[in-house]
Amino acid sequence: MNSLSSADIVQGRSLWQDAMARLWKNRLAMIGLYILSFMVFIALLTPWIAPYSYEAQKLDMGAVPPNTQHWLGTDTFGRDLLTRIMYGGRISLAVGFIATAVALLIGVLWGAIAGYIGGRTDAIMMRIVDILYALPFMIFIILLMVVFGRSILLLFLAIGCVEWLTMARIVRGQVLAVRHQEFVDAAVVLGLSHWQIIRRYIIPNILGPVIVYITLTIPSVMLLEAFLSFLGLGVQPPQSSWGLLISYGVETMEEYPWLLLFPGLVLSITLFSLNFLGDGLRDALDPKASKD
Amino acid sequence: MLKFIGSRILQAIPVLLVVISVTFVLVRLAPGGPFDAEKAVSPYVLEKLNERYNLDAPLHVQFIDYLSGIMQGDFGPSFKFPARSVTEMIAAGLPITFELAFYAMLVALLIGISAGLLAAIRPNTVQDYVPMSVAMIGICMPSFLMGPVLVLVFGIWLEWLPVSGWGYSPGDKILPAITLGSTYAAYIARLTRGSMLEVLSQDYIRTARAKGLPTQTIIFKHALKGGLLPVVSFLGPAIAGLLSGSFVVETIFQIPGLGRFYVQAAFNRDYTMIMGTTIFFSVLIIFFNMLSDIIAAYLNPRLKLGDKQ
Numbered sequence: 001m002n003s004l005s006s007a008d009i010v011q012g013r014s015l016w017q018d019a020m021a022r023l024w025k026n027r028l029a030m031i032g033l034y035i036l037s038f039m040v041f042i043a044l045l046t047p048w049i050a051p052y053s054y055e056a057q058k059l060d061m062g063a064v065p066p067n068t069q070h071w072l073g074t075d076t077f078g079r080d081l082l083t084r085i086m087y088g089g090r091i092s093l094a095v096g097f098i099a100t101a102v103a104l105l106i107g108v109l110w111g112a113i114a115g116y117i118g119g120r121t122d123a124i125m126m127r128i129v130d131i132l133y134a135l136p137f138m139i140f141i142i143l144l145m146v147v148f149g150r151s152i153l154l155l156f157l158a159i160g161c162v163e164w165l166t167m168a169r170i171v172r173g174q175v176l177a178v179r180h181q182e183f184v185d186a187a188v189v190l191g192l193s194h195w196q197i198i199r200r201y202i203i204p205n206i207l208g209p210v211i212v213y214i215t216l217t218i219p220s221v222m223l224l225e226a227f228l229s230f231l232g233l234g235v236q237p238p239q240s241s242w243g244l245l246i247s248y249g250v251e252t253m254e255e256y257p258w259l260l261l262f263p264g265l266v267l268s269i270t271l272f273s274l275n276f277l278g279d280g281l282r283d284a285l286d287p288k289a290s291k292d
Numbered sequence: 293m294l295k296f297i298g299s300r301i302l303q304a305i306p307v308l309l310v311v312i313s314v315t316f317v318l319v320r321l322a323p324g325g326p327f328d329a330e331k332a333v334s335p336y337v338l339e340k341l342n343e344r345y346n347l348d349a350p351l352h353v354q355f356i357d358y359l360s361g362i363m364q365g366d367f368g369p370s371f372k373f374p375a376r377s378v379t380e381m382i383a384a385g386l387p388i389t390f391e392l393a394f395y396a397m398l399v400a401l402l403i404g405i406s407a408g409l410l411a412a413i414r415p416n417t418v419q420d421y422v423p424m425s426v427a428m429i430g431i432c433m434p435s436f437l438m439g440p441v442l443v444l445v446f447g448i449w450l451e452w453l454p455v456s457g458w459g460y461s462p463g464d465k466i467l468p469a470i471t472l473g474s475t476y477a478a479y480i481a482r483l484t485r486g487s488m489l490e491v492l493s494q495d496y497i498r499t500a501r502a503k504g505l506p507t508q509t510i511i512f513k514h515a516l517k518g519g520l521l522p523v524v525s526f527l528g529p530a531i532a533g534l535l536s537g538s539f540v541v542e543t544i545f546q547i548p549g550l551g552r553f554y555v556q557a558a559f560n561r562d563y564t565m566i567m568g569t570t571i572f573f574s575v576l577i578i579f580f581n582m583l584s585d586i587i588a589a590y591l592n593p594r595l596k597l598g599d600k601q
């Protein structure tokens with residue numbers, strides 16, 4: 001599989017080029033990437049390309065099945081479902097990306113500091129992670145939403161604060177492994193500063209696992225948001241998200257099944273794409289760990 | 293082994309204390325008093341209410357009282373249903389939630405392990421791709437979508453199974469158990485496949501093949517024990533997931549279990565009920581995580597040596 005042509009040998013390929021080439025060949029991951037890019041693209045452009053206004057109601061029309069004017073039908077207030085799914089997608093994707101970013105920030109800092117300093121600091125910091133790990137977080141997020149009101153900002157923070165733990169563990173393990181490599185010793189002997197070592201050796205080496213973990217965190221965060229919104233504890237109307245649309249769909253699914261099926265389909269396809277992309281990235285960046 | 297179990301139990305104690313104090317502090321931090329939402333309450337009644345719920349004592353005294361109450365299995369009275377105690381409501385809901393989680397676990401293990409085995413025996417064939425694609429669907433289809441879709445298809449369109457309830461009509465436990473178990477079936481299938489593939493490539497399996505043992509013997513007698521290790525370690529988190537999954541499934545199917553009580557309490561801002569159930573769920577989850585760690589250590593002695601990776 002990895003037979004190198006003479007051109008490759010002359011040019012040389014970095015680890016990243018190698019990984020990208022592997023990802024490019026993984027058909028499922030690429031499909032995931034395309035679908036995801038499409039979803040993000042649509043979400044960004046929604047205010048300009050949505051077929052109807054978000055709030056426009058036609059009460060006399062009510063819920064109609066998909067037709068040429070309303071491609072995915074309308075809900076019981078006569079609102080265009082496609083428009084609502086597009087706007088809901090903005091929130092669902094935003095929660096996915098922003099909460100993951102919060103998790104990334106905390107997790108990488110925590111893990112890197114613990115791993116780089118090592119010793120007792122490391123022991124204490126990872127002990128804290130262990131304790132937090134044992135907490136049932138789903139329940140705590142619900143508690144937070146109940147106690148502090150159901151604001152979307154809190155949702156970002158609460159989910160982000162939960163998801164950073166695994167990130168911290170991964171980063172710490174990676175930093176620890178890199179830190180004891182001989183090339184880092186060599187850099188220390190050569191008199192490089194801490195910051196230079198971190199920038200030149202540590203960061204490039206932890207980037208792979210972190211990217212993989214990000215792509216796998218986004219779908220679990222989106223799932224969490226949808227779960228909370230479904231229970232009525234997440235995103236609140238008039239804002240909308242896919243989880244909220246699904247919960248409305250459930251109420252009326254007997255008469256108007258499309259109100260459940262379309263939002264559900266869109267959510268599932270997005271989660272599918274993210275999972276395939278994450279799996280593909282893992283295979284590409286770390287061929288050794290491509291099992292399970 | 294005993295030492296390992298002891299240390300795991302000791303580790304659980306600080307976690308429990310953190311859970312209880314964080315819950316207590318969070319609920320006390322909630323903006324506004326618990327009775328603000330009610331219509332104007334006379335000062336006398338308010339005083340009596342505060343007395344009944346022990347809110348007139350200093351905070352640390354309240355905390356210690358609450359802690360000692362928990363030790364005796366007393367979570368105090370419910371805010372919204374003053375006639376009932378939180379402990380009573382937990383006792384009423386728990387057996388149902390456990391039964392649901394048990395059936396769901398059964399579904400998850402049966403389907404998950406068989407699918408994973410099928411896939412691992414002939415990797416990269418149709419026998420591998422089909423179960424694994426179905427598993428991917430199971431992972432990407434959350435329970436709050438899976439449940440309603442199953443109800444729609446089997447309950448409303450085909451009219452094969454009841455759409456809600458628990459123990460009222462025959463077969464009404466099937467859909468909730470499948471809904472709750474499906475995600476975990478999918479994870480277990482993937483775990484089983486991965487680890488079975490690894491085990492089947494080991495030398496001792498080759499030896500067994502060389503001895504001419506039949507494939508069934510090799511798989512069920514020699515490979516399965518090692519191959520199911522990751523599944524065992526996954527059981528703890530899976531049970532935790534099943535318990536929080538019961539929030540949704542019990543809401544969808546209108547099952548009067550602990551999960552539904554919890555969601556209702558969260559809606560009604562029934563603070564004592566939320567505190568009680570939060571702490572109770574936490575204890576359960578911590579306990580099952582501990583149990584699965586211990587079983588995993590028993591099956592794989594290498595884990596005990598602190599090789600936690």
